[in-house]
Amino acid sequence: MILNEHNQPEKKHRKHAKLARPSTGNFGRNEWAIVGGPCTVIKLLADDVIRALAATYKCAYVDTSHNDDITSVPGRLASGAIVDYTHQVNHQQFNFQNPLMPYQLKQQFANADLVLVNGNHQQAKAQVVIIDINKKASLLKRVEQLSNVQLFLLADNSDDVFDFIKEAIPCWDQIPVYKLADRAKVTAFFETNLKHAKPVLNGLVLAGGQSLRMGVDKGNINWHGKPQRYHMADMLKPFCNEVFISYRAGQQDEVDGQYPALQDTFTGLGPYGAILSALREHPDSAWLVIACDLPLMDEGTLRNLVAWRNSSSVATAYYSPASGFPEPLIAIWEPKSYPILLSFLAQGYSCPRKVLINTDITLLNAPDTAALTNVNTPEEMESVKRVIHQKIATN
Known part of the structure; x- marks a missing residue:
């Protein structure tokens, strides 16, 4: 929930620009509340799933402390600090004085x-429901929270879904039912869903530069029988x-109408603004971004990049021998x-390479580093022309 300037829930009427919102739930894009079992059972199930998937996917867990847990204020929060950060030997720990707002979460x-969320205390946009006779009354109280059930898990003391759930959930019989003890099937359920949730890949050709060093529009240079863009x-x-x-x-009329175009709405930031503009327009898509000044780029280099794409990383990029850094x-x-x-x-940073250097990315070696050659000056253009003509003559 987002609050307006009067600290009230935002209403449907908006005075401001309507932006495309990422399809997140209360916490993330792919979230499931596990509800219907004892908290200990939920925690053990979450542990097993996370342990099985952590090598491939970045996993997180959400829970709430019980009343009987120790509730004394930790660290320097007791002295009035708003944040207490500790760099532990094998993890980082943050404690916050004030409750985190939904957008902060x-x-x-x-x-x-x-x-994965302990659904006995927190809600998520999808649910996994444990059918446990001992928790039947507790689950009945939460039946209205079962808005998007995707899996039923039968505890050892149960052999069927409760009648009140059948009445409350349309098409309940189309939802898979596994034994809670069958961890392999449960883990496979989450893994399959994560694979299906892999973001769609769109392409973005960066052709909005002013080409000041080149003296002519680099996107309009004809290297291969048509304008490079x-x-x-x-x-x-x-x-x-x-x-x-x-x-x-101001450049829209220069783009052929047969090609979908996307205007840079983060002006004055160069390629950084173009990437942000694409994500602003389609925040649930991944973007294969390519500059238009790479005349030696080939399909093999692109195919290799896509084949080794790691959607769990912030980005997948090539190492550039010319710069010694990732190529953004x-x-x-x-x-x-x-x-x-x-x-x-x-x-205050608008360099996409700095983002790649300082975040968790998948870094690849290009099959042919010459494909990463960019051309910014007339002298570089003449040199690459000779390379292209030589390749044509050889073939």
Whole structure:
């Protein structure tokens, strides 16, 4: 829930721009509340699932302390600090004085691929329901929270879904039912859902630069029989759901109407603004971003990047031998990069390479490093022309 300037729930009427919102729940994109069993059983189930999936997916867990737990204020919070941060030997620990607002919780869980929630205390947009005779009365009280049940788990003392759940949930008989003790099936359920939830991959050709060093529009140079912006867009099409050409304000008439275009709405930030603009428009999509000044780029390099894409990372990028750092303008930026890019911008950074250097990415070696060659000056253009002509003559 978002509060307005009067500290009241936001109403449907809006005075401000309508933005595309990421499809997150209370905590993350892929979240399940496990409800209907004792808290100890829920915690053990979460432990087993997380242990099985942690090597591939970033997992998180949400719970609430019981009344009988120790509730004394930890660390320097007791002295009045608003945040207490401790760098432990094997983990980092933050304690906050004030309750986290819903939007702050989403920020904390933005990097998680899977969020498991103790549904006895917290809610999530999807539910896994444990059928336990001993918790029947407790589950009955929460039946209205079962808005999106995706799995039933039968405890050892139960052999069927409760009648009140059958009455409350349409098409309940189409929801899978497993034994709670069958951890392999339960883990496979979450793994399958995470695979299906892999963000769709769109393409973005960066063609909004002013090409000041080149002296002519780099996106309009004809290296391969057509303007480079369209050549790049055509190369991306086999690997992407949709491909867009990024352009700056006032440049729209220069883009062929046959190619979908996306205006840079974060002006004055160069490629950084173009990437943010794409994520702003489609925040649930991943973006294969490519600069239009890479005349030696080939399908093999793109195919390798997509094949080794790791959607659990912030981005998948190539190591650039020329710079010694990740190359941000031939890279796949996942939806989870959006809040990170905004966070860097808020701290005064607008270099996409700095984001890659300082976040969790998957870094690859390019099959042919020459494909990463970018051209910014007339001298570089003449050198690459000779390379292309030599390749044509050889073939």
